[in-house]
Amino acid sequence: MERYDQLYRLYDEFDAGTLRALQNFVDLFPPVDSRVALEHWQEAGDELDDRKAEIRDAFPETGETFCELAARASRDQAFTALDLHTKYDRGVNVLVLDVDETLRSAGGTDNEIPRETLHLLTEFHEAGMPIVVCTGQTLENVKGFLIQGLGNELVHSGDLSIVYEAGTGVFTPGHGADTKRLLYENLDSDVRAIFDAVRSRVLSEAPERLRRGCHLQGNEFNVTLKPNFETGSQQAREVIDRGLVYELDLLGRVVAEEVGGDESQASDWARAFYADQDPEIRGVLESEGETPDCDPDDVPDDIADTFERIDVAYYEADAAEIGSLELNKVVGVEAAFDVLGIGDPFAVVMGDSKSDLRVMEWVAENDAGIAAAPEHSSRDVLDHVIRTDELVFDRGKAGEVLRTIFALNRLANLG
Structure with a gap:
């Protein structure tokens, strides 16, 4: 408990709040061409050095560490850090x-x-x-x-x-x-072919309303729809929810074409599979009135095996994305x-x-x-x-x- 006792003493006996304020001012002071401002910055630096020197004198064995702790971490942050050190016995590298x-x-x-x-x-x-x-x-x-x-x-x-x-x-x-x-x-060519097909068709086959409301992020591999509205806004939320449903349906059709399967059921298979995997996706399908007409168990094994390698991610009011679960x-x-x-x-x-x-x-x-x-x-x-x-x-x-x-x-x- 010695280290805890030392921290209690540090934050009880010294004005760590003022020390942090001085350190922040010295660290973040913007470059300005003003003699008065620079003099103020120098005075703050001198006061900071004096206060640190008092802590060094008070803690002969740990003074350098403790003056930096007081200058950069609040009491709660310092004790949380000590708890983490006690638990893991190592620092972050x-x-x-x-x-x-x-x-x-x-x-x-x-x-x-x-x-x-x-x-x-x-x-x-x-x-x-x-x-x-x-x-x-x-x-x-x-x-x-x-x-x-x-x-x-x-x-x-x-x-x-x-x-x-x-x-x-x-x-x-x-x-x-x-x-x-x-x-x-490093991915198999068949999986890469699915991504190439989805990427080439995702905007050209999209309904006009969706195409006008979102754009394709310029990725090297993933297929990501982003809203043409401010992230987090109601408009962004609406277009991304529609985009998620559309991406699921397109993915289902492409996988059925590549693997072989009834394309008329492919959209429902994709919706059922990914709704079962992710409650957020299920929630979007429900709110859009687009729940599948089948169960996850109805998805053919070869289609499900391919879905198992592909990730569909939903970021509310931000993005709908198709990526690889292997990446x-x-x-x-x-x-x-x-x-x-x-x-x-x-x-x-x-x-x-x-x-x-x-x-x-x-x-x-x-x-x-x-x-x-x-x-x-x-x-x-x-x-x-x-x-x-x-x-x-x-x-x-x-x-x-x-x-x-x-x-x-x-x-x-x-x-």
């Missing part, structure tokens, strides 16, 4: 981060990654922490905003990897022939770890959706990390996070968990 609705949020950060979060990621990078950005977005989209937010040097440092399109490819600049791995090229974020993260040379990972996995949950469950099953999620995540994600370490954060506040991980690693370095 890689960050695995979803982007949309995790690092940034349409409803909480104006769809931008907050400066505080970007600064914390830069500090982790400077401390030698590899970063895996794991997203359903296209590679070009992710590269663009990461370079804008984190800088070209960090993105191309060799310590950052991008798992894009939910695991169909991995991009790790600075690693020669391994810089870009196209994981979808997911877990496969992508494993490939990223391989390229980055992380042989004994202990990751923090941050995300909000079912695709992120797979990674969370994978690290839990392999004693390879911990999970964190925003409070608006899908129910299954929240259930997992609460059941494990309760690292739930407010919308747009990913920095809260990053500060906890900072504290955990500082405490782990003490031994």
